[in-house]
Amino acid sequence: MGSVRTTPPRPVEVTEVFPELAPLARPALRLHPRPGSPSVRDSSVGGPLLWPAQEPWPHCEDAHLHVDSGFRRSPTEVRLERALQLRWRPDRPAPTLTPAEEALRERNAAWLAERLEAGSPRPADCPVPMLPVAQLFLRDIPLLQPPGRADLLQILWCPYEHEPDYKPATALFWRSAAEVGEVLATPPEPYEADYPGYVPEPCVLAPEAITEYPNSLELSPELQLMLADWSRWRASGADVDSSYAKHPQEFYSTHLGNAPGWKVGGWSPWGRTDPEPQHCAVCETQMIPLLTIASWEWDGDESRSWVPLEDQAAAAGSYFAGQAPSQPTRVEVGSTDNMQIYICPASPEHPHTDLIQ
Structure with missing residues (x-):
């Protein structure tokens, strides 16, 4: 696990201003992924999986688009480019690969050349090995509600x-960590990724329990009207900047409702689309948020109040391209949006669904 991360207290205790929201509180776990070197025994984002050696690695057999995005690179190329970005400084010579990285680059180039031999099928026409997105152990993420004796969730795309x-198409696997014997040492990797943002950077986690409230779009019309009533905010004595006087509901949405970033549980981060309840394809139960896969842990000044105390100095400082402290996983989905994964609360083994939001 990573070091501790602490979300600052909310600028306003929202249920003191609007006690009507108290019944809508939900627990969530901010994962706080940060670059690191997780092992197969760690909860992680983009890290190695505790995958049984005797179990086939998941491949995507769906139809894939043949239009080249212009950004396609192998996962190894993406990681090496990022390593150079992290070492770049304007007052120093351009960084170069280390001997170990150069050897990796050469091995990767030979592998790519072999894959593209005459007569080989196009990379997108083959079953495509999936990439690890997250591995979550129940001991670290107690909000998980695994089926049976499972205590480990693995997500790939x-x-x-x-x-x-x-x-990206996603796949979920629940398993018991104790029942994994020999671990797959070298999982297959895809020939390429459509975008670098589809190659998660290995990150350790620092889970933190918080309480969330619904996105304002999910509230009833009556509650939305109350949030928009500036006089109600002022009468409560809440310390809300007068710049929100015309649209105080934006203060709620930005600082009080639900947290940005990677998280388990809580409420969905609607905004790109209006709320749309998801129902299980098997039993029609309304599905619940499982994991939010975020492009950013915080986004500029708007969500700066959510920056963990331990990251505020880095967030306030300057940085160069590819070094943003708010994008530790280097994941980008949609137009730097979120991917929300939903599961069936009646049976986590029922098919999940996911949305870009």
């Missing part, structure tokens, strides 16, 4: 976009 929603 295909790094190609899929029609009709133009997003």
